Amino acid sequence: MFDREEIRVSENIMEECAKEKILNLVKEYCSTYHNTKKPFKEGDRIPYASRVYDSAEMVNLVDSALEFWLTAGRYTDQFEKQMAEYLGVRFCSLVNSGSSANLLAFMALTSPLLGERKINRGDEVITVAAGFPTTVSPVIQYGAVPVFVDVTIPQYNIDVSMLEAALSEKTKAVMIAHTLGNPFDLQAVREFCTRHQLWLVEDNCDALGSEYTIDGETRLTGTVGDIGTSSFYPPHHMTMGEGGAVYTDNALLHKCVRSFRDWGRDCVCPSGCDNLCGHRFERQYGELPLGYDHKYVYSHFGYNLKATDMQAAIGCAQLEKFPLFAERRRYNFNRLKGKLLAGEQNVCVSDKLILPEACRNSNPCWFGFPITCKEGTDRNRVVQYLEEHGIQTRMLFAGNLTRHPCFDGMRASGEGYRVVGTLDNTDRIMNNTFWVGLYPGMTDEIIDYMAKILLEAIR
Numbered sequence: 001m002f003d004r005e006e007i008r009v010s011e012n013i014m015e016e017c018a019k020e021k022i023l024n025l026v027k028e029y030c031s032t033y034h035n036t037k038k039p040f041k042e043g044d045r046i047p048y049a050s051r052v053y054d055s056a057e058m059v060n061l062v063d064s065a066l067e068f069w070l071t072a073g074r075y076t077d078q079f080e081k082q083m084a085e086y087l088g089v090r091f092c093s094l095v096n097s098g099s100s101a102n103l104l105a106f107m108a109l110t111s112p113l114l115g116e117r118k119i120n121r122g123d124e125v126i127t128v129a130a131g132f133p134t135t136v137s138p139v140i141q142y143g144a145v146p147v148f149v150d151v152t153i154p155q156y157n158i159d160v161s162m163l164e165a166a167l168s169e170k171t172k173a174v175m176i177a178h179t180l181g182n183p184f185d186l187q188a189v190r191e192f193c194t195r196h197q198l199w200l201v202e203d204n205c206d207a208l209g210s211e212y213t214i215d216g217e218t219r220l221t222g223t224v225g226d227i228g229t230s231s232f233y234p235p236h237h238m239t240m241g242e243g244g245a246v247y248t249d250n251a252l253l254h255k256c257v258r259s260f261r262d263w264g265r266d267c268v269c270p271s272g273c274d275n276l277c278g279h280r281f282e283r284q285y286g287e288l289p290l291g292y293d294h295k296y297v298y299s300h301f302g303y304n305l306k307a308t309d310m311q312a313a314i315g316c317a318q319l320e321k322f323p324l325f326a327e328r329r330r331y332n333f334n335r336l337k338g339k340l341l342a343g344e345q346n347v348c349v350s351d352k353l354i355l356p357e358a359c360r361n362s363n364p365c366w367f368g369f370p371i372t373c374k375e376g377t378d379r380n381r382v383v384q385y386l387e388e389h390g391i392q393t394r395m396l397f398a399g400n401l402t403r404h405p406c407f408d409g410m411r412a413s414g415e416g417y418r419v420v421g422t423l424d425n426t427d428r429i430m431n432n433t434f435w436v437g438l439y440p441g442m443t444d445e446i447i448d449y450m451a452k453i454l455l456e457a458i459r
Contacts, residue, residue, distance in 0.1 A: 098231020264302020399430030
């Protein structure tokens with residue numbers, strides 16, 4: 001006769017053996033049906049971005065599915081820990097998208113816990129209109145006022161000479177993105193924020209792995225400001241399908257982020273844990289009865305923006321590959337730019353196009369390769385030629401966000417946002433700029449073909 005403990009151990013062994021058998025089959029399946037690529041031939045479709053993965057991601061995904069915890073669990077804990085270690089920050093919170101990451105980063109700055117530095121409705125946030133809308137959407141939706149300044153070409157980032165002009169007594173923060181992986185002038189922006197006691201939010205969704213040297217120290221973008229954000233949507237530097245992250249060195253901001261992410265609750269116990277503080281039924285909160293269950297006390301108007309553990313499982317495998325991803329993106333950028341500058345086919349690129357330049361003191365991990373057509377070169381004609389030859393293109397996101405239909409009501413009323421100076425370069429980007437991809441799955445043959453077709457398009 002077996003006792004209950006022996007039966008339990010035997011069942012665990014059987015379960016582990018069954019799981020191992022399944023995961024070995026998954027690994028074989030992925031290697032056979034997912035990681036077999038045909039050699040590139042001219043005319044094949046070249047997407048601007050694509051997932052790069054192998055059996056490690058699929059095995060982790062199935063392992064998590066077999067565990068069937070579903071919500072945030074052990075893989076989430078592992079990812080947050082390893083992501084924070086990679087970035088060199090104390091705190092990282094996994095969320096369900098980069099847009100949610102931006103929302104949480106901004107909403108954390110509205111917390112009453114921040115006292116006089118709290119952002120209130122009507123306060124101003126300096127930003128740019130040449131970018132993706134979800135950098136700005138949280139500001140508007142909360143009732144704060146975005147203050148738009150122009151950008152520079154060919155860096156495609158904020159014109160730091162306009163920062164002082166954009167400042168007012170209502171300014172509380174600067175929230176801007178590193179465009180297509182190219183860091184903005186972090187030295188100037190951080191000094192401006194420090195001088196005026198402003199929050200700095202780095203939208204790092206397109207720039208994970210980019211580096212900037214500040215005060216003699218090389219740091220990863222997203223870690224210089226008060227809060228950084230990342231996106232793990234499939235086109236980005238690494239992926240978990242949907243997903244994002246918010247990271248900071250500030251313990252109070254981290255507390256605010258976690259509260260807003262987890263329904264706005266005051267309790268910090270993770271899912272599945274109760275009473276870690278030992279005072280769950282002992283304290284007074286607001287006008288609630290004394291001893292009201294702390295797990296159901298809400299200090300913020302929050303959301304549920306957590307990711308699933310299955311997403312985190314993919315992210316853990318991707319994070320191990322990330323240094324190689326970053327290296328390949330830089331290589332692809334340098335190869336494409338070198339081929340274009342070589343002037344093959346008797347084309348002088350500098351007469352027709354403006355090619356991208358890295359911000360001073362930076363080492364970008366490029367998300368894409370932005371190109372601005374000079375006067376006399378028709379962007380639509382160039383883009384259509386590339387697309388006809390299988391090369392996918394993208395506009396530089398919104399171009400000028402203030403010209404989109406979502407701003408119609410605010411434009412008509414003249415309220416809800418401010419523009420400082422002109423947005424001439426922003427409009428130029430809207431009219432004349434596009435970009436092509438550099439994702440790490442691109443081979444030398446693909447990069448060389450892209451250069452060849454680009455040169456043909458401007459002859």
